[in-house]
Amino acid sequence: MSKILIIAEHDGSILNSSTAKTVACAATIEGAEIDIAVLASTAGPVAAQAAELESVTRVLILERPENEQAIAAILAPQIAALAGGYSHIFGPSTTFGKDLMPHVAALLSVNQVSDIMAVESSHTFKRPIYAGSAVATVEAPGDSVVVGTVRIASYGAANGGNSAAIESADVSADLPSHTRILEVQSGVSDRPDLQTAAKVVAGGRALGSEEGFDLIYRLADKLAAGVGASRAAVDAGYVPNEMQIGQTGKIIAPDLYIAIGISGAIQHITGIKDAGTIVAINKDEEAPIFEIADIGLVSDLFNTLPELIEAL
Amino acid sequence: MQKILVGLKRVVDYNVRVRVKSDGSGVETDGVKMSINPFDEIALEEALRIKESGQAAEVIVISVGTGDAQQQLRTGLAMGADRAILVESEGSVGSLGIARIFKSIIDRDSIDLVLLGKQAIDDDNSQTGQMLAAIWGRPQATFASQVEWNGDKAKVTREVDAGLEITEVDLPAVVTVDLRLNEPRYVKLPDIMKAKKKPLETIAMADLGVDPGPEIKELSFEPPAERERGVMVDDVAGLVAALKDKGLA
Ligand SMILES: Cc1cc2nc3c(=O)[nH]c(=O)nc-3n(C[C@H](O)[C@H](O)[C@H](O)COP(=O)(O)OP(=O)(O)OC[C@H]3O[C@@H](n4cnc5c(N)ncnc54)[C@H](O)[C@@H]3O)c2cc1C
Ligand SMILES: Nc1ncnc2c1ncn2[C@@H]1O[C@H](COP(=O)(O)O)[C@@H](O)[C@H]1O
Secondary structure: OEEEEEOOOOOOOHHHHHHHHHHHHHOOOOOOOEEEEEEEEHHHHHHHHHOOOOOOOEEEEEEEEOOOOOOOHHHHHHHHHHHHHHHOOEEEEOOOHHHHHHHHHHHHOEEEEEEEEEEEOOOOEEEEHHOOOEEEEEEEOOOEEEEEEOOOHOOOOOOOOOOOOEEEEEOOOOOOOOOOEEEEOOOOOOOOOOOOOEEEEEEOOHHHOOOOOHHHHHHHHHHEEEEEHHHHHHHHHOHHHHHEEEEOOEOOOOOEEEEEOOOOOHHHHHHOOOOOOOEEEEEEOOHHHHHOOOOEEEEHHHHHHHHHHHOO | EEEEEEOOOOOEEEOOOOOEEEOOOOOOOOOOOOEEEHHHHHHHHHHHHHHHHHOEEEEEEEEEOOOOOOOOHHHHHOOOOOEEEEEEEOOOOHHHHHHHHHHHHHHHHOOEEEEEEEEOOOOOOOOOHHHHHHHHOOOEEEEEEEEEEEEEEEEEEEEEEEEEEEEEOOOOEEEEEOOOHHHOOOOHHHHHHHHOOOEEEEEEEEHOOOOOOOOOEEEEEOOOOOOOOOEEEEOOOHHHHHHOOOOOO
16 A cells, blocks of 8 residues: 655645645545644644545644744754655655655655656656656555655645544654744745646747737737746846746646747747647747647737737 | 865857657767756856855866766866866766765865856756755755855855745855856857866776765656647637637637
């Protein structure tokens, strides 16, 4: 039987949807018994949300003031101390999980299985490599704990409706003071979140400026869509970094993805491959994005977008 | 700060369209262009800038791999690193093993700062730096897009899903870098000549006495699920109709 511990991602009050997707992945392991650990300064509200997730047996609370912010060097020793008795420890493959889970793995003297996209058996998984150009089937050793991150675009969120037991866990761990978070700058917007939005509109280098990107926002507003960008658009300063989609940005799986003035480099494509319908608007009919688009339109975006915004 | 260690991994160049071998035993690497992992080049550039600003004495590049990785180390020396270390391994070594190798060099050479890429673009693991920080018991600042060095501390701007996070770490520390940190310099011909005379030390992995830990086995490889090429529409009206047809507009 597999006993799985999942590390909750949250902002202190709201459980991130990445956790429900990580649970969905863990639940595909046969005979899985799933616990969720909530590390926080005040864990109550987040623990309550975690307890609602289907397939979860217990929610373990690790409350201490140092857990106010997610610092890997502070969270990891507590998770490692809690690890005894678990066959698997999973976190989401978001920047939170990517930062934290390898630290946990090293404390437990194992390698990490990164970006699990499918479970073949309790110790065998599929994961993308080379920016998604290949899928590897990998096997973690049977006699040590499996530490892994879950590629959240590969899973839907686990359902709610459960009421798992919530318990306090007591671990002793020496915590360092060598790392301090000074400031968090998040571009709070009232647009749908890029990673959970059903529709996403993204712009590339072709938008030409921050002002040019306004066309993308206007189209997104018409569709109630989230907004993303290629790396070239972020590098050029048209939009902030959290909007980047791709190998080194966010991996998304909306029902509808519209790429505008984006050429379709492999590093970008890997972030959108799981979208339901891909639409591409590009003035170059040879652009690689058309090779994977379900609906393509060869045209100049500056003519097309105002017309499209009008027509919708 | 005295010594900076930079990891340079030899990987398939990012411009190559990687293909899975027809028998599923791996990806095609024969005759394929190999380069320094792009993130590692940025890590090295950062190290060189720290040294040039008078805040470090020596920049050391390290690679774990086959003898071929000498090429990438020579490129690193041509960019401006002072010396190079090749840890020669037979098979591929997992991230835990790489982190343990780095730790043994840190102890041997009294390293003050380690700069790595945030991920290697072949395995896309994104774990070596975090593992090293854990083993070393020192701070980690991952996904750095801006770094300010202030004596015994560093202020690191990190690219996280929510936006930017500014973290302060005490040194020594491990920093893993993102693409926007800087733009690496080009190497000039005279530098390539000069680099030939710089020291490149080769160590057999076995001689380091490092236990790589339990490895994750790669059983097989397959191409990703293909997406079919869809339909082309002629104009906005056609696009709107196609979207309506799918219930998306
Ligand atoms: C290690 C590494 C990681 C990377 N990670 C990422 C990543 O995570 N995400 C990412 O996106 N990229 C990533 N990249 C960069 C990637 O390789 C491409 O450079 C980038 O995606 C290109 O962005 P773009 O399509 O906006 O720009 P371009 O490639 O310049 O394409 C612009 C497109 O706009 C079209 N166009 C121009 N004018 C118009 C117009 N008026 N109307 C309509 N179309 C027009 C052009 O025909 C062209 O196809 C990475 C690169 C490396 C090396
Ligand atoms: N074999 C290697 N040789 C040198 N550096 C490496 C090696 N493997 C990993 N690294 C470093 O660790 C970073 C992260 O790699 P990974 O954890 O494999 O994604 C890379 O960008 C390199 O800086």
